[in-house]
Amino acid sequence: MACIATALVVGGSIAGMNAAIALAQQGVKVDVIELAAEPLGASLAFSGRAAMALVDLGIYDEVRATGRPDEPGSTAVSIRSAATGEIINPGPQRPSWPGAVPAVGVYRPEFLRIAHEAADRLGVRVRKGVGYETIQDGADGVTVSFSDGETGTYDLLVAADGIGSKIRSMVFPEALKPEFAGQLSIRWMAPGGPVQDEGWYASSVGRLGFYYLPQGVVYVAAVINLPEWRWFSGEEVRTTFTALLDSMTAPAIKELRSRLNESSELIGRPFEWLLLPDSWYKGRILLIGDAAHATSAHMGMGGGMALEDAVVLGQSVAAAATLPEALDAFMKRRFDRVKLVVDTSVGLGRMEQQQAPPAENVALLTKAFASLGQPY
Template sequence: MPCVSTALIIGGGIAGLSAAVALARVGVRCEVVELADSPAGASIGLSGRVPEALDELGVYDALYAVSTRFDADTTAVSQRDSTGRILSAGPQRPQWPGAKTAIGVHRPVLLQILEDTAQELGVKVFKGVTADTSEEDDDGVAVTMTDGRQARYDLVVGADGIGSRTRAQLFPDGPKPTYAGQFSLRWMLPSAPVDGEGWYRGPVGRVGFYHLPQDLVYIPAVVDVPERARMSDQEVYSLFARLLDSYTAPAMVELRSRLTPDADLIGRPFEWILLPAPWHRGRTLLIGDAAHATTAHMGMGGGMAIEDAVVLAQCIAAAPTLAAAFDAFMTRRFARVSTVVETSVAMSRLELDDAPPAENMALASAAFKILGQPY
């Protein structure tokens, strides 16, 4: 029997829905509240031990059927220069017997599969609403929602992202997100395939792409921007155009020819946060980006959120008390996610310093070796 019976999960993104599925599978009755009405986003890569976590959630096969598969010989992580010449095959990733294939999936598809699975398990998902106020006593947490609904729970999980309101309430004097000095640009292009997938490095920034089964090309990019700024859609387009214009590689020239002002572009500043342990207070625990948001240099932010959810459910199922479950969770998670955040930030700084790509690859390879160990 799990050490709690009911849980409120604040946030219906990857971390929150994964937690709902994982906790429901060990017998916890869950509710999820999410302010956004519908999922949004670009693509996400899920590698390392994350496919095993997805299998534990019971969603790996469904995702595999609608994903790009990153086999050991994939070119999606290869490194090229601005002309298209291959520099390396990318960071070394450990293999182990029975390892499941890494996948790339359109984020709204991932979220929909997680939500459908959660609801099949009896999870209630409330859209357009979140927690407003809460009051804890010895028996649980009384929560009032923004729509006026009130309910009590044994456990509250804050999975409300890098700007977490839950984190601010729990740790008002805690750290705030830090700007890394770079912008993330993402483009979902409905298009025929383009030859030459992988990562390209040029004078303005780096850009890569791979294909998704839904006749989509996913094109992420990273550009140095010294000061954090809010960019308009036109400014994001102009920056992306300037980036692609800096390349002569045939694939980049082809992508530039398809870039139009009405393209589906997302531009966000790279920010990160690593909340010191513990990530809990009373009956409330933070997971995912609410506790450890990272830049995307390792491509493991979403994966760490999924692992958080699976490990939390394992701890809740095995521990005699909630306090013991939280202690076990922190013991298993803090060093692992610290590796991802700290390595990603270090890789970002190397790019800002224009260090040789081999230095970045060495950092990533060492971190992936650690992440190859079971979660």
């Protein structure tokens, strides 16, 4: 039996909606508030223990059915020649174990639809377009007033409100701010069928990788070194991305270039990272996901760490006699794994900026994935 009866989750994206599922699985009555009316984004990938978290949440089969499972012969993590497309490195090795499930890539809005429906089935109350006005943490509960005029008191408030978390600023006013990682991320859902020679390509301009999704799109992720933080306009993102494509002559990149036009929607953002030290909770308020530990996409594990947060939170409140015991147990299980992902991702970005040989990046990734293969 869970040590709490009620919980409020602020933020209904990857960390938040799945935390609601994990808590509801333990009999907790959960409310979720989410300001965004519709989910946005490109693609998510879940591998290793993060894929097992989907199993624990009861949604792996649905995600696999709508996504792109990793199949024998896939070259999506390989490193290829930007000139010819030939494989020059097969990419990092990932551990396996009895009962392991294949990694899966999934269109983000589809993933959030699946999670939302799973939460609905468990009785979670999801309120979209609703925010909070005030939060008062007390000895007997967290009292919250909402933007729609309602109020509520909960045993636990889970803040999953992203890298720009306002609750983090309120609870930990002296906490570190997100730090620029020295690179620009550009993502594109290119329309059309599969493109041959999936993998990662690099030139003097930057690097990009791609894989096909069943929604009839090719997910393209690009990374470009950026000397200092600045926001890019839509036109600047397009110009930068076009220059990257034009710097490569491999057939696959030429095919992608032919699909790019003035109406193509590109998402361009500077990479930032954050890791709260020590405890991510104070009183009855806990931060999870990007609110506590945001990272760049170099390991492809940001979403996976959010899923693990969700599952471990559910397990912790089920196993502990009191909420403080549960939150302490949660931190003991989460901090070192998350720190490994953040530190490795930041390190990989710096290696790219220093033009380290690809084999060094692959070796660091392989070592980190081996550690993450241990149960969470």
